[in-house]
Amino acid sequence: MNAADIAVEICIASAEEALRFSGFVRDFLARNGFPFVMIHNAPDLSGDRRKVVFEDAVVGRKFATEWRRDRLAACGA
Numbered sequence: 001m002n003a004a005d006i007a008v009e010i011c012i013a014s015a016e017e018a019l020r021f022s023g024f025v026r027d028f029l030a031r032n033g034f035p036f037v038m039i040h041n042a043p044d045l046s047g048d049r050r051k052v053v054f055e056d057a058v059v060g061r062k063f064a065t066e067w068r069r070d071r072l073a074a075c076g077a
Contacts, residue, residue, distance in 0.1 A: 008051070008052045009044060010014075010049065010052060011053075017045070017071075020070070020074060028063055028067075032059060032062070036054065037055075
């Protein structure tokens with residue numbers, strides 16, 4: 001398994017979304033037994049980016065899926 005299997009890249013579109021992301025991470029970790037995670041900040045020209053890395057690929061994929069659903073729900077989709 002390589003690092004790409006366990007890393008999730010997130011683009012934060014606004015300050016409001018950054019707050020929602022922080023709460024989402026906190027709640028996700030609590031629901032999943034506080035798995036080991038590293039979150040890297042990587043600002044660039046197209047917005048604020050986060051790279052979320054779990055030591056377990058299954059948890060990383062679950063995180064990515066749940067974040068996408070949360071983001072869609074916040075957009076009213």
